[in-house]
Amino acid sequence: xxxxxxxxxxxxxxxxxxxxxxxxxxxxxxxxxxxxxxxxxxxxxxxxxxxxxxxxxxxxxxxxxxxxxxxxxxxxxxxxxxxxxxxxxxxxxxxxxxxxxxxxxxxxxxxxxxxxxxxxxxxxxxxxxxxxxxxxxx
Numbered sequence: 001x002x003x004x005x006x007x008x009x010x011x012x013x014x015x016x017x018x019x020x021x022x023x024x025x026x027x028x029x030x031x032x033x034x035x036x037x038x039x040x041x042x043x044x045x046x047x048x049x050x051x052x053x054x055x056x057x058x059x060x061x062x063x064x065x066x067x068x069x070x071x072x073x074x075x076x077x078x079x080x081x082x083x084x085x086x087x088x089x090x091x092x093x094x095x096x097x098x099x100x101x102x103x104x105x106x107x108x109x110x111x112x113x114x115x116x117x118x119x120x121x122x123x124x125x126x127x128x129x130x131x132x133x134x135x136x137x138x
Contacts (some may be wrong), residue, residue: 013052036076045100049086070112
C-alpha cells in the first residue's frame with residue numbers, strides 16, 4: 001500500500017462540534033475554568049484527522065495518533081459551536097502530517113500539527129492483547 005498514491009496534500013475535512021460541560025477544563029480536571037479544555041480541543045482535532053484518513057483507507061488498515069504540537073489560543077465557553085479543520089500536509093512512508101485548526105464563533109482558538117501513522121489493524125490488536133496478557137500475568 002502506497003499512502004502517497006492514496007492521499008494528496010491539500011485533502012481537507014471540517015466538522016462542527018458543540019462545547020459541552022464534559023469538555024471543560026473543570027470537568028476533566030485540567031483546570032478550574034468551565035471553558036473548553038486543551039485536551040478536549042486536541043481530541044476534536046484528532047477525531048477530524050482520524051476521519052479524514054479513515055474514509056480512504058482499505059479494510060484492515062487504521063490510523064493512530066502519534067504526535068501533537070498544538071497551541072490553544074483562546075477560551076471557548078460551554079454551548080459555543082466549535083469548527084475544526086484538518087488538512088493533509090504531507091505523507092512520509094506510513095505517516096501523515098496534518099495541519100489542524102479550531103475556531104469558535106468569534107475567533108481562531110487553536111492550531112498546530114498532528115502526526116498519524118497508518119498501521120495494520122490485526123498486528124496492532126495482537127500487540128495490545130499480548131501487552132494485556134503480560135500485565136495480567138505480572
